[in-house]
Amino acid sequence: LPKQSTENNDSHNPVILLLETIDNFPLHGKDIARxxxxxxxxxxxxxxxxxxxPKSVSDERLKxxxxxxxxxxxHNGCLLWGTxxxxxxxxxxxxxxIVRMKVLARSYVWWPKLDSEIEN
Incomplete structure (x- = not known):
């Protein structure tokens, strides 16, 4: 027989936990984009x-x-690195x-040569 559980299964759902936690963050994506x-x-x-x-830059801060x-x-005006x-x-x-992957990718992210990176 399955074990009866009195635990709230929702507390183990990472999506719900994330949504509850996001409201407590001191900085949001909109703030970072601004x-x-x-x-x-x-x-x-x-x-x-x-x-x-560009092919090159002279400003050391941009290199x-x-x-x-x-x-x-x-993503939403925020620079992401390494993703x-x-x-x-x-x-x-x-x-x-490939076609479905391109459609899926474009619905979430974009960067130059995204299509060719998906194909390769």
């Missing part, structure tokens, strides 16, 4: 991430971003096919 939009360095990085990266350009993506590989790996789970 602050990023005011920063002269980060606004250039945002622009490059959307429109394409670390340029060297990591293939690791930078944008591209993880996102592509998650998209490949279940082998949904």
């Amino acid at each position: 602050i990023t939009a005011k920063d002269p360095i980060l606004t250039r990085v945002l622009s490059w991430a959307w429109r394409g990266w 670390p971003y340029l060297t990591r350009q293939h690791e930078i993506s944008i 591209r590989h993880k996102i592509l790996k998650e998209l490949h789970i279940g082998h949904p096919g």
Whole structure:
């Protein structure tokens, strides 16, 4: 017989826990996007991430971003670093096919050459 449980199963659901925890965060994504939009360095990085990266930069403050350009993506106006590989790996789970993966990816993220990275 199955064991009767008096525990609330919802307390073990990570999605519910995350949603309850997010309200207690001191900083939200909207705040980060707003602050990023005011920063002269980060606004250039945002622009490059959307429109394409230059071949080189003379400003030393921008060089670390340029060297990591293939690791930078944008979500809701926030710069994300190091998530591209993880996102592509998650998209490949279940082998949904290239067309479906592209549609799924575009509904959540974007970065230059996303389609070619999915294909390869």
